[in-house]
Every structure is written in structure tokens, then in C-alpha cells.
Amino acid sequence: MVTAVPREGTVFDIGYQRYTGVREGRNRARLSVVKDGVRTSLGLGRGAWAKVLPWLFIVVLVMIAFIWALVIGAAERMGGPGTAAEIGIPSHSDYYGVASIIIFVFAAVVAPELLCPDRRDGVISLYLVRPLTSLDYVFARWIAFFLVMVAVAWLPQFIMLIGLCMGDAAPVQYLRQHWLDIPRFLAAGVAMSAYTTTLGLLTAAFTTRRAYASVFLVGLFAITTPFTTGMAMEIGGTAGRWISMFNLSNIPVHVNDVIFGQPSSVTRAAPAAEFSAWVLVGWYLLWIIVPAGILSLRYRRLTP
Amino acid sequence: MTVNGAEPVITVDRVSRWFGSVVAVSDVTFDIAPGITGMLGPNGAGKTTLLRMMTGLADVSSGTVTVCGQPVRRNPPLYRRMGVMSEHETVYGFLKGRDFVKMMGRLRGVEDLDAAVDRAIGFVDLADASKRAMRTYSRGMRQRMRLAATLVHDPEILILDEPLNGADPRQRVHFQSLLEKLAAEGRTIVLSSHILEEVEQVADTVLLIVNGKLAASGDFRAIRVALDERPYHVLVVSDSPRELAAAVVKLDSVEAVNVDPDGRIVVLSRNVRDLQVELPRIAKAASISLRRVEPLDDSLESVFGYLVERQR
Amino acid sequence: MSSVFFLTLRQLSGRWRLIIMTALGGMPVLIAVTMLQSSSAPSVQEFESYVLSAMLAGAILPLIVLAIATAAFANEIEDKTLANLTLAPIPRWQIVLPKLLASICIAAPFMVASAFGTSFVAFSGDWQAALAVTAAALVGVTLYSSAFTWLGLETTRAMGYGLLYIVLWEGFFARYIAGVRFFSIRYYSIGLMRGFDARRFVTTDDLSFLFAIVASIVVLVGFILLSIRRLRHMDVP
Numbered sequence: 001m002v003t004a005v006p007r008e009g010t011v012f013d014i015g016y017q018r019y020t021g022v023r024e025g026r027n028r029a030r031l032s033v034v035k036d037g038v039r040t041s042l043g044l045g046r047g048a049w050a051k052v053l054p055w056l057f058i059v060v061l062v063m064i065a066f067i068w069a070l071v072i073g074a075a076e077r078m079g080g081p082g083t084a085a086e087i088g089i090p091s092h093s094d095y096y097g098v099a100s101i102i103i104f105v106f107a108a109v110v111a112p113e114l115l116c117p118d119r120r121d122g123v124i125s126l127y128l129v130r131p132l133t134s135l136d137y138v139f140a141r142w143i144a145f146f147l148v149m150v151a152v153a154w155l156p157q158f159i160m161l162i163g164l165c166m167g168d169a170a171p172v173q174y175l176r177q178h179w180l181d182i183p184r185f186l187a188a189g190v191a192m193s194a195y196t197t198t199l200g201l202l203t204a205a206f207t208t209r210r211a212y213a214s215v216f217l218v219g220l221f222a223i224t225t226p227f228t229t230g231m232a233m234e235i236g237g238t239a240g241r242w243i244s245m246f247n248l249s250n251i252p253v254h255v256n257d258v259i260f261g262q263p264s265s266v267t268r269a270a271p272a273a274e275f276s277a278w279v280l281v282g283w284y285l286l287w288i289i290v291p292a293g294i295l296s297l298r299y300r301r302l303t304p
Numbered sequence: 305m306t307v308n309g310a311e312p313v314i315t316v317d318r319v320s321r322w323f324g325s326v327v328a329v330s331d332v333t334f335d336i337a338p339g340i341t342g343m344l345g346p347n348g349a350g351k352t353t354l355l356r357m358m359t360g361l362a363d364v365s366s367g368t369v370t371v372c373g374q375p376v377r378r379n380p381p382l383y384r385r386m387g388v389m390s391e392h393e394t395v396y397g398f399l400k401g402r403d404f405v406k407m408m409g410r411l412r413g414v415e416d417l418d419a420a421v422d423r424a425i426g427f428v429d430l431a432d433a434s435k436r437a438m439r440t441y442s443r444g445m446r447q448r449m450r451l452a453a454t455l456v457h458d459p460e461i462l463i464l465d466e467p468l469n470g471a472d473p474r475q476r477v478h479f480q481s482l483l484e485k486l487a488a489e490g491r492t493i494v495l496s497s498h499i500l501e502e503v504e505q506v507a508d509t510v511l512l513i514v515n516g517k518l519a520a521s522g523d524f525r526a527i528r529v530a531l532d533e534r535p536y537h538v539l540v541v542s543d544s545p546r547e548l549a550a551a552v553v554k555l556d557s558v559e560a561v562n563v564d565p566d567g568r569i570v571v572l573s574r575n576v577r578d579l580q581v582e583l584p585r586i587a588k589a590a591s592i593s594l595r596r597v598e599p600l601d602d603s604l605e606s607v608f609g610y611l612v613e614r615q616r
Numbered sequence: 617m618s619s620v621f622f623l624t625l626r627q628l629s630g631r632w633r634l635i636i637m638t639a640l641g642g643m644p645v646l647i648a649v650t651m652l653q654s655s656s657a658p659s660v661q662e663f664e665s666y667v668l669s670a671m672l673a674g675a676i677l678p679l680i681v682l683a684i685a686t687a688a689f690a691n692e693i694e695d696k697t698l699a700n701l702t703l704a705p706i707p708r709w710q711i712v713l714p715k716l717l718a719s720i721c722i723a724a725p726f727m728v729a730s731a732f733g734t735s736f737v738a739f740s741g742d743w744q745a746a747l748a749v750t751a752a753a754l755v756g757v758t759l760y761s762s763a764f765t766w767l768g769l770e771t772t773r774a775m776g777y778g779l780l781y782i783v784l785w786e787g788f789f790a791r792y793i794a795g796v797r798f799f800s801i802r803y804y805s806i807g808l809m810r811g812f813d814a815r816r817f818v819t820t821d822d823l824s825f826l827f828a829i830v831a832s833i834v835v836l837v838g839f840i841l842l843s844i845r846r847l848r849h850m851d852v853p
Contacts, residue, residue, distance in 0.1 A: 053776040057780075102783070105780070105783045212683065218679060222674075225675075356851070361699055361851065382705070388699070396623070413705065453700075
């Protein structure tokens with residue numbers, strides 16, 4: 001009979017210590033992913049070049065609002081109060097319609113940064129071995145990008161508001177007369193942000209290459225606009241109105257119109273604008289809920 | 305200037321490379337002659353940056369790199385004489401292995417391409433797998449096929465960055481004999497690796513890179529001799545360790561003697577030659593049997609370890 | 617050169633990509649057919665404005681070429697396989713030109729077919745007009761390909777900057793600042809289209825046929841030279 005020789009082992013004390021601090025749980029992990037998502041979106045904590053693109057878009061959006069406010073101020077001064085509205089210079093209610101394509105491109109360029117590199121480089125596994133489910137991860141990314149989009153949507157509107165107030169001979173009076181614009185553009189900004197966040201992340205969930213996600217999303221917005229406009233005009237009637245509803249760049253702008261109670265300069269001529277507010281809002285919600293559901297399903301299947 | 309009697313093929317002269325405020329390679333100078341040169345260093349030492357500058361893939365911030373007397377940067381015709389295998393393991397997944405090697409051969413103007421491809425694939429023992437798309441290969445197979453692509457045009461200079469990543473022991477042995485055969489034909493081979501035993505076995509010359517600087521170069525035993533501030537460690541196993549230790553510690557050539565609980569002695573000496581002569585004499589005079597006498601740092605690993613620590 | 621060309625063709629012609637390009641290329645044709653079926657036939661200006669300028673030249677063509685041409689080098693840089701080509705003993709232009717040509721060969725058939733089909737249908741079989749639109753589309757593909765191939769070499773965020781150019785510069789600013797058209801590939805293509813068939817397409821601004829030709833040559837040659845220079849000087853990953 002052969003007896004096993006007992007093996008010996010020695011553990012050397014090289015200063016290893018167990019962590020004795022507070023162990024924060026799932027919420028802390030979620031918050032970390034949110035913070036990281038915000039920083040990634042804005043290029044914070046990275047080199048200078050990572051900041052150029054997102055901030056360039058933000059500067060362009062702010063400049064548009066700023067110049068807009070200047071033009072309105074000049075018109076009011078030269079022609080008297082109400083001149084800007086008379087000659088049809090757009091205001092808060094039109095901003096999201098006019099700037100929508102730039103907001104969409106921002107989402108198309110930045111949203112894939114939150115999801116594609118993690119899957120491409122295999123880093124997603126490192127997240128999922130933490131107290132974090134795949135749904136926690138994608139929801140945290142959604143929140144992160146939503147917060148960024150809200151800031152991007154609201155900032156130019158506030159700049160415009162400040163410009164219009166200060167451009168008016170009686171700023172306080174102006175604010176009293178137009179105070180309702182504030183909750184309206186805030187709400188419209190939230191609607192625009194939720195829409196672009198959901199579609200941006202959904203596209204990014206289907207490819208590991210950021211470039212393809214970006215171009216697909218921009219293509220969706222840029223191509224459906226002339227396509228549906230042309231088809232809707234030619235076909236006309238109810239069918240034409242429903243075709244117009246598939247103009248993806250107008251969906252959140254219709255909600256903006258419902259909030260402001262008037263069609264914007266961009267959607268005024270769109271056949272879909274003839275639908276009731278319930279239909280427009282319901283359609284918008286469908287385009288949030290269904291893509292969000294697909295996004296969740298897509299990530300639900302991920303395991304570390 | 306010759307290196308070990310041979311004209312240098314690759315000359316790196318006062319080369320530095322920095323990325324912003326980070327200095328990756330700092331004022332490095334060396335020559336590489338035909339034969340196998342191993343480049344070693346810890347992670348982040350600057351080996352890959354140095355190899356990329358030697359192959360012209362990256363520019364130098366200062367200094368010059370010449371290959372066969374010509375600047376390597378922006379000199380595509382030189383690549384006809386060079387075979388380079390970078391550290392990145394990605395391949396064109398959609399290509400079959402054979403098609404990949406063939407394409408590399410065609411780009412390098414190989415005549416009798418099919419024969420060259422067969423030879424290169426034969427070197428790496430992947431003839432059967434070469435008809436499959438490379439996305440179906442294991443990591444080791446991808447590395448080997450990349451090596452075949454590096455050898456297809458029969459280059460006289462080979463620069464290989466971590467070529468054995470993912471290779472199993474049998475493949476490593478096969479690769480070593482392949483390298484030795486190529487070096488025997490007069491080729492110049494530069495090999496970067498973390499696997500010290502293999503570099504020790506194949507490399508004639510070693511370049512030790514630590515923190516972006518050249519810490520040592522040459523034959524590793526000669527490097528060891530040059531490290532005179534560190535005493536040699538010699539293990540001695542005998543039947544009377546304490547008595548032997550008491551006698552050995554009196555020698556001028558011995559700095560210290562450690563006796564471990566198992567009765568093994570480790571002698572620290574700066575003059576191993578004297579110790580070689582005195583130790584048997586002492587043992588004989590004291591009627592002590594020596595069972596084992598072994599230098600503990602006559603290995604590349606210990607030299608490497610010491611130099612890395614010294615640079616930190 | 618043929619090795620690089622065929623390699624790039626394989627890299628850029630994925631199944632899904634081809635399906636999406638076919639679908640997108642078919643959209644303007646569908647609109648043209650629909651416009652023709654309607655009781656009021658569109659005027660040349662309406663057709664030019666909605667379908668050719670906004671949809672084909674403004675969106676579909678540049679976006680497709682952006683996706684294809686930037687990928688020619690950007691994907692190799694991202695995957696770290698570019699060294700396989702740059703370590704070959706061939707001049708850099710023998711890497712750049714085949715890549716550019718392959719990008720054009722992938723995108724052009726779809727865009728050319730789309731442009732020809734759309735205009736042939738919309739102009740009721742007018743060959744000259746259809747060929748004018750097709751030639752302009754081909755030039756557009758070539759110019760965008762040269763620009764975006766360079767962009768893919770120059771930056772890892774080629775897609776973002778490319779979209780900025782297409783959507784912001786050509787799409788947004790060109791609408792409000794007339795001078796932007798003189799620095800816009802889209803308007804060079806439109807200028808060429810008008811020049812190829814002046815009886816059908818009337819030039820309404822200062823962007824003449826001659827200017828469009830000269831500018832196109834400058835853009836093409838310029839970006840090819842920039843790409844070659846970039847490949848010579850860049851650190852290859």
C-alpha cells in the first residue's frame with residue numbers, strides 16, 4: 001500500500017490585508033456605471049481629442065440659440081414689440097424642430113461610445129461579475145446618456161431665454177409674459193432626450209463598431225425625412241398622414257408641438273401634424289417603449 | 305563597430321521616444337548582429353515601442369535607427385529583407401490561412417509563390433488547417449500562421465514580438481529549433497519574450513530593457529559577471545553543514561553564509577573562482593562530504609530579476 | 617496592388633451592408649415611381665429639390681460612402697491589421713489607391729443604379745438627364761470616397777467628423793450661408809449634374825460647371841495626396 005506523502009505549504013505575510021471598509025451594494029454599482037457613462041459621453045477624464053466632438057456639437061447648438069436670440073432681439077428693437085412673431089422668426093417652440101438633426105447626430109455619434117467598446121473589448125464581462133445585472137448595466141447607461149441629452153437639449157433653450165430676456169427693454173416683464181415657455185421647453189427637452197437616448201442606444205446594441213451604429217442612426221433620421229415627406233405628399237389622404245408619421249426626426253417634434261400648443265416651423269407642413277395630440281403622443285410613446293423593450297431583451301441574454 | 309566579431313545589421317543610436325510627458329524609451333543605443341538576440345523586460349518597459357521603432361512602424365522622438373545601413377522609417381523597399389511579427393494577434397478572420405500567407409507573399413514580391421507558401425506553412429506545421437478560414441483557428445494556430453506569413457518571403461532579418469503567445473510546449477520546442485536553424489543560416493533574429501527560459505536557451509545575446517532604458521546587453525553570463533556589486537549565491541549541501549559553514553565563513557572570498565533549517569548552506573561570495581578552489585579543500589580537510597554544489601543565480605531569471613529591481 | 621484591392625473588397629462587402637445599400641438605393645427610385653403615378657407630375661425643381669438634392673445627394677449617397685470609405689482604413693487601424701500592409705515593400709500610394717478604388721467599387725454600383733433608375737423614371741426616359749444625374753452621382757461617390765478615406769486614416773473618430781461635415785456643413789449651414797456651397801462636395805456634384813444637362817437643369821447660383829470640374833479635381837487629387845502623406849508619416853498600430 002502506498003501512503004500519500006503529506007504536502008506542506010507556507011503562506012508568507014507580504015502585507016496583504018482584507019478590505020474592512022463598508023461594502024456598498026448594487027445601487028452603488030449602478031451609480032458608478034451612470035457616472036462613467038456621463039464622463040464617457042462628454043469625454044471627461046480622457047485626452048483632449050475625446051472632448052472635441054461632443055463639445056463641438058454642444059457649442060454649435062448653443063451658438064444657434066444665441067444667434068437666434070440676437071436676431072429676435074434686433075427685430076424687436078427695430079420693429080417694436082411683436083415684430084419677431086409677425087415676420088415669423090422662430091422662438092422656443094421651434095428650436096427643437098430646427099436643431100433636431102444636430103441633436104440626432106450628437107446622439108448617433110456619442111451613444112455608441114457607451115455600449116460598443118464594452119462589448120468589443122470584452123469589458124462587459126467585468127461589469128457583469130459585479131453585483132450588477134445586465135439590465136442594471138443597460139439601464140444605468142440609459143440614465144447616463146439621458147442626463148447628458150437633457151443637458152444638451154436644455155442648455156441652448158436657457159441661453160436663448162436669457163438672451164431674449166436681456167434683449168428686451170423690460171426683462172422682468174418679458175419673463176412674466178413668457179414664463180410658460182420654461183416648463184414647456186423643459187418638458188419638450190425631456191421628450192426629445194428620451195427619444196434620442198433610446199434609439200441611440202438601441203442601434204449601438206446591435207453592433208460592436210461605433211461607426212456603423214452612428215451612420216445607421218443618422219441614416220434612419222436623415223433618409224426617412226425626405227422619403228416620407230415625398231411619399232406622403234404624393235399619396236395624400238389618411239395614408240399619406242400615416243406615412244408622414246414614419247418621419248422619425250419629426251416624432252419628438254410633434255410632441256414638442258403638443259406641449260407648446262402650436263405646430264413648429266418644421267412640422268407645420270407635415271401631414272402628420274393633422275393628427276390629434278393623443279395620436280401623436282401615443283405614437284411617440286410607442287417609439288420609446290418598443291425600442292426600450294428590444295434593448296432590454298438584447299442585453300438580458302448577456303452573461304459574464 | 306562589430307558585435308561579437310560580426311558587422312551589425314541593426315543599429316539603434318541614442319534613440320528616445322516620448323508620448324507627451326511619458327518617456328517610453330530613453331536614450332537607448334545598441335547594435336544587433338546576425339544570430340538570435342533576445343529582448344527582455346517587464347511589462348511596460350518599452351520593448352514593444354523599441355521594436356516598433358526598429359521596424360519603422362513608429363517614429364523616433366530622437367536618435368536614429370538603421371537597418372543594413374539604411375534608415376528604416378519611410379523606407380518600404382527595406383521590408384523586402386525584413387520579416388516582422390507584431391504583438392497584435394488579430395488576423396483577417398475571413399481569409400483562409402493559406403490565402404493569408406499567399407497574400408503576404410505576393411505583397412512582398414515572392415517568386416514561385418506556391419512553393420514559398422507551402423514551405424512557410426510547413427515550417428509551422430499547419431498544412432491541414434491552412435484551408436480553413438482563420439476565424440476558426442485557436443490562438444496558437446493564429447500565431448503560427450502569422451509566423452508563416454512572416455517567413456514566406458525568406459527574409460534575412462526577423463523581428464518577432466512575443467511570437468510564442470498561445471503556443472503549447474511542443475510548439476515552443478519546434479519553434480526554438482526553427483529559430484536556431486534560421487540563425488545558423490546567417491539570419492538576424494530579434495525576439496521579444498517574457499519567457500526567460502526560452503530566451504536563455506536560444507538567444508546568443510540578450511538586451512534587458514527596464515523603464516525605457518537599456519539595463520544590460522550581451523551574453524547573460526557575462527552580464528552576471530559584470531554585476532560585481534551583487535555577490536554570487538552558491539548552494540552547498542553536505543553531511544556536516546554547520547561545521548562546513550564555520551570553516552567557509554573564514555575565507556576572504558566569502559561575504560556571508562546562511563544555513564537554513566534543512567541544513568543547506570547558501571554561500572555569498574564575490575569571487576567564485578577562489579571559492580571553487582577553497583571549498584573542496586576545506587571539505588577534504590574536515591572530512592566532510594559534499595553532496596551538492598550549485599550556483600543559484602547562474603540563470604537569466606536571476607540576472608533579470610536583479611536588474612529589474614536595481615532599476616526601480 | 618490587386619492584393620490590397622481584393623482584400624479591401626472582401627473587408628467592405630459584408631452581407632448586411634449590401635442588403636442595406638440595396639434598400640437605401642431603392643428608396644429614391646420608389647419615390648420617383650410614386651411621383652410619376654400621382655396626378656400632378658413634379659416639376660424639375662421639385663424633383664431636384666426633394667429627391668436628388670435632399671435625399672440622394674444630401675443623405676443616402678454621402679452616408680453610404682462615409683460608412684464604406686472610412687472603414688477602408690479605420691477598421692484596419694481598429695483591428696490592428698494595417699501593419700500587414702504597411703510592412704510590405706511597396707510605395708504607400710499602392711496601398712491608398714487600391715483601398716480608395718475598392719471603396720468606390722463597393723458604393724458606386726448602388727448609387728449609380730439608384731441615380732439612373734430614379735432620374736430615368738422621373739424624367740420619363742430622358743437618357744441625357746438620366747446620364748447627367750448618374751455621372752454626377754459617380755463623381756460624388758468618388759469625391760466623398762477620397763475625402764472619407766483620408767478621414768479614416770487621420771482620426772479614430774472619422775465617423776463623427778464625417779457626420780459633422782455631411783449634416784452640419786453641407787446639410788445645415790449650406791442652407792443658410794450661400795458661400796458654404798463653394799466648399800461642399802454635394803454642391804460640386806449638383807453643379808456637374810446641371811452642367812452635363814444644362815437644358816434640363818438650370819444653374820441658379822454662381823457655382824458654374826467649370827468651377828465644379830476644377831473643384832472636383834482639386835478635392836480628389838488633394839485628398840489622395842493627403843492620404844498617402846498620412847500613411848507615410850503615421851505610427852501604424
